[in-house]
Amino acid sequence: MAARKIVVLGTGGTIAGRAASAADNVGYQAAQLGVAELLQGVTGLAGLQVEAEQVAQVDSKDMDFAIWAALAQHCAHWLAQEEVAGVVVTHGTDTMEETAFFLQSVLAPAKPVVLTGAMRPATSALADGPQNLADALAVAAAPGAQGVSVVFAGAVHGAHDVAKLHNYRLDAFGSGDAGPLAYIEEGRLRQLRAWPAGTPQRGVANLRPPADWPRVEIVMNHAGATGAMVRALVADGARGLVVAGTGNGTLHHALEQALLEAQQAGVAVRRTTRCAQGQVIATANDRLPAVEVSAVKARIGLILALMH
Structure with a gap:
């Protein structure tokens, strides 16, 4: 069976951050490593054909409309390719829930678009980014997966419900009353609820230039x-x-x-x-x-x- 192709789009964030010391989990500079470098530290890629592309390199507190528009266009391009099973987006945690909601609103994709990141920089002695990225790849490759989700600390959250609930803990995200869509356990998906669905509210082609939003x-x-x-x-x-x-x-x-x-x-x-x-x-x-x-x-x- 041919390998499932997953495209990983990098936008920066803590997952790509560096600190002067491996013991420093808060005094780092975000968005320092490229997405291809992030993938080098990820295990469990057997059976996947992974392609990486850098869309932006930003601390997500500084996320803006121009990056959103570009990211939506890149996602739409790759999702239209028959051989692509899904897309993963590495992203800072501060505005991840906003980007996920935006992408679901304009794409409502029939294939999975999975956002992930980290609470600790890549230089941390106990970095959480590699596991989160491995889990996101597993979700993006899962048969039947669709819509935009956030994968973090072993849980899968739908774009409609996900929110960052803690400023420091590794399990910083939750889905409130709705609960997570699924859990990833040793690379396997245990699904609890239906995937996000629906039709795009506007569509990428109908987005105005960001300066006109x-x-x-x-x-x-x-x-x-x-x-x-x-x-x-x-x-x-x-x-x-x-x-x-x-x-x-x-x-x-x-x-x-x-x-x-x-x-x-x-x-x-x-x-x-x-x-x-x-x-x-x-x-x-x-x-x-x-x-x-x-x-x-x-x-x-x-x-x-x-x-x-």
């Missing part, structure tokens, strides 16, 4: 919230606003009034919750539309909606 900002409800930030963002040209409300998307009356004024003026407003788990349950009295994803993902969805 509509500006959407995030605000948060909190004790003593006012409408000052909302009015400033509207005056500064924001076309959309996502508000992370307290509890079930509740809002301080002053903040809500400013958001209602913005909505009346033609600014698109979406409401979600700042809670780490759960989603806003809409009621008949809602004056601001609620969404079921986190604020950062709601922002991506609104950007794509306003783009067209």
